[in-house]
Amino acid sequence: MHAIERYVRPGSLEEAAEILRAGNVTVLAGGTDLMPQTHAGRVKFQSVLMNVRRVPELRGIEEHGGVVRIGALVTITELRESALVRERLNVLWQACDHFASDQIRNAATLGGNVCNASPAGDTLVPLLALEARTVLASKPNGSLETRRIPLDKFFSGPGRTLKKPSELLAAIEVPLPPQGFVGEFYKHGTRPGLDISAISIAVGAQLKGKVLNEVRIAFGAVAPTPIRAPRAEAVLEGREADAATLEAAAQAALGEIHPISDVRASDWYRRELVRNMLKRVISHVGQL
Amino acid sequence: MSANCDIEFTLNGVKRQLSVPAGMSTLEMLRERLGLRGTKYACGEGECGACTILVDGLTLNSCLMFAVDCDGRELQTVEGVAASEVGARLRDAFVANGAVQCGFCTPGLMVQASHVIEHNPGAGAAEIRRGIEGNLCRCTGYKKIIEAIQAAEQKNG
Ligand SMILES: Cc1cc2nc3c(=O)[nH]c(=O)nc-3n(C[C@H](O)[C@H](O)[C@H](O)COP(=O)(O)OP(=O)(O)OC[C@H]3O[C@@H](n4cnc5c(N)ncnc54)[C@H](O)[C@@H]3O)c2cc1C
Ligand code: FES
Ligand code: FES
Numbered sequence: 001m002h003a004i005e006r007y008v009r010p011g012s013l014e015e016a017a018e019i020l021r022a023g024n025v026t027v028l029a030g031g032t033d034l035m036p037q038t039h040a041g042r043v044k045f046q047s048v049l050m051n052v053r054r055v056p057e058l059r060g061i062e063e064h065g066g067v068v069r070i071g072a073l074v075t076i077t078e079l080r081e082s083a084l085v086r087e088r089l090n091v092l093w094q095a096c097d098h099f100a101s102d103q104i105r106n107a108a109t110l111g112g113n114v115c116n117a118s119p120a121g122d123t124l125v126p127l128l129a130l131e132a133r134t135v136l137a138s139k140p141n142g143s144l145e146t147r148r149i150p151l152d153k154f155f156s157g158p159g160r161t162l163k164k165p166s167e168l169l170a171a172i173e174v175p176l177p178p179q180g181f182v183g184e185f186y187k188h189g190t191r192p193g194l195d196i197s198a199i200s201i202a203v204g205a206q207l208k209g210k211v212l213n214e215v216r217i218a219f220g221a222v223a224p225t226p227i228r229a230p231r232a233e234a235v236l237e238g239r240e241a242d243a244a245t246l247e248a249a250a251q252a253a254l255g256e257i258h259p260i261s262d263v264r265a266s267d268w269y270r271r272e273l274v275r276n277m278l279k280r281v282i283s284h285v286g287q288l
Numbered sequence: 289m290s291a292n293c294d295i296e297f298t299l300n301g302v303k304r305q306l307s308v309p310a311g312m313s314t315l316e317m318l319r320e321r322l323g324l325r326g327t328k329y330a331c332g333e334g335e336c337g338a339c340t341i342l343v344d345g346l347t348l349n350s351c352l353m354f355a356v357d358c359d360g361r362e363l364q365t366v367e368g369v370a371a372s373e374v375g376a377r378l379r380d381a382f383v384a385n386g387a388v389q390c391g392f393c394t395p396g397l398m399v400q401a402s403h404v405i406e407h408n409p410g411a412g413a414a415e416i417r418r419g420i421e422g423n424l425c426r427c428t429g430y431k432k433i434i435e436a437i438q439a440a441e442q443k444n445g
Binding site (some may be wrong): 006053 | 290291293310313332333334337340346347348349351352357358359363400403404419421422423424
């Protein structure tokens, strides 16, 4: 473990961005990834540990002009208890409901889940299906600046993102899906919440009768980052979820994933899960 | 060695001040610095719930929480819960229902169960089961634990 030389607790976004600009900072939110990772030596502390809990700009869930802004510090429990999330971003709500345990949900933040950038991160898959974007704050030339990166461009590898060390994740923005948009999240593991997902799937679509529109499919734990599956989406767009269409969508998806073998599942088993579970999840969505 | 930081918080109703290394966990602070050994160390990585405590009224795994993050907050450990009315009911119900075998998981379960009962007083077996999902017990098979929590709940009403 590297020594932490200084511990700081900024009280505003400005102050936090200023500290980041000076460099060598480890950001602390809920600590549920950082503590085990530093303890096991997988991640080394920088010389400054910055606890962002007191930054008020990182809190809150609000809707303005058709966009839901979720502060980076919002916990999984807060998401799970939000009526707005439950009613309008239900596929994200489902992932929060399946997330770990009560104790972890009370500590774990959305920002931490996004910045940790695990290929299996459970909120990332529904957020991709909801076409979310990240809001990054920094202070490059003395004044606070923000830039936005769509989530499907944000992840660059396992644990890696396009966020610069001088940037803080301030919030996630989610455009409200169209009325009538329905979705389902599925996570495969043996201990329902606490397992790291062997695979996860989020499917969303707007139903007109039985016809699927605006189809969005995302996968976790089948590639170096969570991914969208545009070819499988295209197969389904404007169609009914009959057996032949489902099989064609599953085949398209198999061409879009790159699963590995690890302690949780072999690549073969992951492919079987994707093929079978994608069909099941889509047919559920088609009946919602 | 990490830098030391001065922190101040409320622990089981009493104000405490101390200086802790920035990388220390709350679990280590409670057990090694404050001598409160009721909170158990088992997995040390958030999987088992033996180290569960209440922070500002919500349960957390103290093995995952940085001790410096306790500053300004209100902590309750199993020692505090045991002294409360709900704690007393839970303790009696755990004993009466045979919900304790080796006892290692018991303090964490008492804290988590008190949280479930306070937040959802009418919780049925299924809700209790979900509420204690983050607490592992290697001995009892959970059935008696869930029965004990239900019994403690009923004495509530
Ligand atoms: C037992 C256990 C079970 C778990 N189960 C699940 C699960 O079911 N699903 C799942 O997806 N994850 C799970 N996790 C992983 C973890 O809980 C989540 O990834 C959580 O959301 C991380 O949030 P945090 O606030 O604790 O992050 P931290 O540990 O505080 O931070 C995580 C990383 O993000 C950085 N960071 C945090 N916030 C910001 C910010 N605003 N700006 C810039 N950088 C930031 C930190 O520097 C660090 O590198 C589990 C972990 C444990 C220990
Ligand atoms: S010791 Fe903290 S969860 Fe197991
Ligand atoms: S009684 Fe032994 S672990 Fe639960």
